[in-house]
Amino acid sequence: MAGIARRRLLTTTAWLLCGAASARAMTVKGALPWAPGEADPPQPARPGPWVFFTPEEGADVEALADRLIPPDPDTPGGRDSGCAVFIDRQLAGAYGSYQGYYMRPPFQDGSKEQGMQSPVTPAQRYRAALAALDKHCRAAFAGKPFAQIPDDQKDAIIRGLESSSLQLDGSSGRAFFELLLKDTQHGFLADPIYGGNRDMAGWKMIGFPGARYDYRDWVERHNEPYPRPPMGIEGRPAWTPPRSQ
Numbered sequence: 001m002a003g004i005a006r007r008r009l010l011t012t013t014a015w016l017l018c019g020a021a022s023a024r025a026m027t028v029k030g031a032l033p034w035a036p037g038e039a040d041p042p043q044p045a046r047p048g049p050w051v052f053f054t055p056e057e058g059a060d061v062e063a064l065a066d067r068l069i070p071p072d073p074d075t076p077g078g079r080d081s082g083c084a085v086f087i088d089r090q091l092a093g094a095y096g097s098y099q100g101y102y103m104r105p106p107f108q109d110g111s112k113e114q115g116m117q118s119p120v121t122p123a124q125r126y127r128a129a130l131a132a133l134d135k136h137c138r139a140a141f142a143g144k145p146f147a148q149i150p151d152d153q154k155d156a157i158i159r160g161l162e163s164s165s166l167q168l169d170g171s172s173g174r175a176f177f178e179l180l181l182k183d184t185q186h187g188f189l190a191d192p193i194y195g196g197n198r199d200m201a202g203w204k205m206i207g208f209p210g211a212r213y214d215y216r217d218w219v220e221r222h223n224e225p226y227p228r229p230p231m232g233i234e235g236r237p238a239w240t241p242p243r244s245q
Helices: 002-025 053-067 082-091 122-140 151-163 173-189 198-206
Strands: none
Touching: 002 082, 002 151, 053 082, 053 122, 053 173, 082 122, 082 173, 122 151, 151 173, 173 198
């Protein structure tokens, strides 16, 4: 009897679920009844002043990004492609505070695959490192911040950070270099909706089609330039009305 009762219960439950599913069914005509990305939409980075950086910090990060990705005759550098704007908006958001990360001790050095093992957030790391960099530059270059020293001196400082030969007060120069380089690369190649890759300069440089709906016909066509312009999440710039300031 127990087996029969259990079987009857399961059968009844299955019919109830089927009935509920059929009750929610609908015929869709004309347009989808939802918007793409509605559950977790990206937050567009709008033009305007710095959100996280101070004006002095923003100028230094623009100068750093422009030496990490220098301009050439065909492609703008890190500054004009908006890498610093991308970093600024990211630091002001969830990334800057490591929202969603486990941030309780114990902290210890892990492998590269384990990611950052530290109670210090990216926002805190940038603030401390930029203050230490500014202190170093003003002491070494007659009161000038990083953004105002010659390019060859900028490159020497960046090499010093990369090699750890330049020590920053209270902050790891090498760790800051690695963080800045990664974030600058992301800003150069991320979708323009996030503030970087302005005019899709990074995508145009590498021939990436962007967020097009379908380009399967080109996936196997190696060593052939993609003939169509790239498209971002918000569409092509020609399709998008100017943003209000």
